[in-house]
Amino acid sequence: xxxxxxxxxxxxxxxxxxxxxxxxxxxxxxxxxxxxxxxxxxxxxxxxxxxxxxxxxxxxxxxxxxxxxxxxxxxxxxxxxxxxxxxxxxxxxxxxxxxxxxxxxxxxxxxxxxxxxxxxxxxxxxxxxxxxxxxxxxxxxxxxxxxxxxxxxxxxxxxxxxxxxxxxxxxxxxxxxxxxxxxxxxxxxxxxxxxxxxxxxxxxxxxxxxxxxxxxxxxxxxxxxxxxxxxxxxxxxxxxxxxxxxxxxxxxxxxxxxxxxxxxxxxxxxxxxxxxxxxxxxxxxxxxxxxxxxxxxxxxxx
Ligand SMILES: Nc1ncnc2c1ncn2[C@@H]1O[C@H](COP(=O)(O)OP(=O)(O)OP(=O)(O)O)[C@@H](O)[C@H]1O
Ligand SMILES: N[C@@H](CCO)C(=O)O
Numbered sequence: 495x496x497x498x499x500x501x502x503x504x505x506x507x508x509x510x511x512x513x514x515x516x517x518x519x520x521x522x523x524x525x526x527x528x529x530x531x532x533x534x535x536x537x538x539x540x541x542x543x544x545x546x547x548x549x550x551x552x553x554x555x556x557x558x559x560x561x562x563x564x565x566x567x568x569x570x571x572x573x574x575x576x577x578x579x580x581x582x583x584x585x586x587x588x589x590x591x592x593x594x595x596x597x598x599x600x601x602x603x604x605x606x607x608x609x610x611x612x613x614x615x616x617x618x619x620x621x622x623x624x625x626x627x628x629x630x631x632x633x634x635x636x637x638x639x640x641x642x643x644x645x646x647x648x649x650x651x652x653x654x655x656x657x658x659x660x661x662x663x664x665x666x667x668x669x670x671x672x673x674x675x676x677x678x679x680x681x682x683x684x685x686x687x688x689x690x691x692x693x694x695x696x697x698x699x700x701x702x703x704x705x706x707x708x709x710x711x712x713x714x715x716x717x718x719x720x721x722x723x724x725x726x727x728x729x730x731x732x733x734x735x736x737x738x739x740x741x742x743x744x745x746x747x748x749x750x751x752x753x754x755x756x757x758x759x760x761x762x763x764x765x766x767x768x769x770x771x772x773x774x775x776x777x778x779x780x781x782x783x784x785x786x787x788x789x790x791x792x793x794x795x796x
Pocket of ligand 1 (some may be wrong): 556588590592
């Protein structure tokens with residue numbers, strides 16, 4: 495057993511029509527380390543965006559990920575552990591902070607105990623806990639990823655091409671939306687006609703990302719499966735999406751389950767789109783950060 499350190503990106507997921515199956519790793523990072531101690535206590539020191547988290551260590555996703563990885567490999571976790579985390583990923587904003595913490599914990603266990611877990615296993619254990627693989631998959635693999643169930647119990651993880659002329663803008667408001675609440679807002683069933691439209695939009699998303707095709711992306715970002723049921727819970731959603739389009743975006747949608755709004759745009763329009771979305775929120779009295787996001791590589795042991 496040795497000390498270990500990892501660096502894990504954030505992720506945006508869904509991208510409109512890729513609900514629960516498409517995600518992209520983005521360049522905001524969580525850095526974490528673990529040290530084995532002589533005692534029998536577990537400490538987790540959070541800095542950065544996690545500093546305000548009031549989570550008992552026993553319920554912290556970092557420790558959960560660590561223990562799940564040990565259990566998957568049949569290894570006994572040490573009793574005394576000291577974790578240190580610095581995160582730049584905003585919490586409960588649709589940028590995968592929970593998946594990032596789970597992946598970080600699992601990779602720390604893998605590195606510290608020499609578990610030799612495959613990337614697909616790490617995605618699988620995080621997805622099993624979260625109930626969807628679209629954050630864990632890009633965090634572990636980097637880039638844009640399609641994650642769908644494979645004939646066994648795991649997932650097929652397929653890297654998706656993103657056209658180089660395609661840029662990503664984010665607007666991150668100062669209010670949270672918990673994924674649990676946003677999933678509770680979804681209906682148990684949708685009308686068949688909506689399912690038909692959703693199938694076409696999901697196909698349009700994959701092809702639109704590869705080609706950078708404006709019409710396909712506009713169609714795909716205008717989701718019918720989850721956004722219609724969630725947008726009322728994100729104050730200003732319609733205004734921010736409209737502002738993105740007016741500033742030159744192909745379209746905009748919730749990042750993950752929100753509250754962040756993500757826009758896809760030609761690379762040279764991305765700064766203006768990010769600024770327009772921020773301004774739209776601020777016009778409603780809601781502080782927000784507008785930023786240009788870059789696609790990130792995979793989580794790494796450093
Ligand atoms: N180490 C941790 N880092 C972040 N969140 C944690 C951690 N441990 C537990 N949590 C819980 O997870 C919640 C955040 O998860 P949630 O799924 O709601 O948002 P998210 O992962 O930031 O966004 P999304 O899943 O929509 O991309 C926090 O409010 C907190 O209760
Ligand atoms: N696909 C998930 C992502 C949550 O981060 C959802 O939209 O609920």
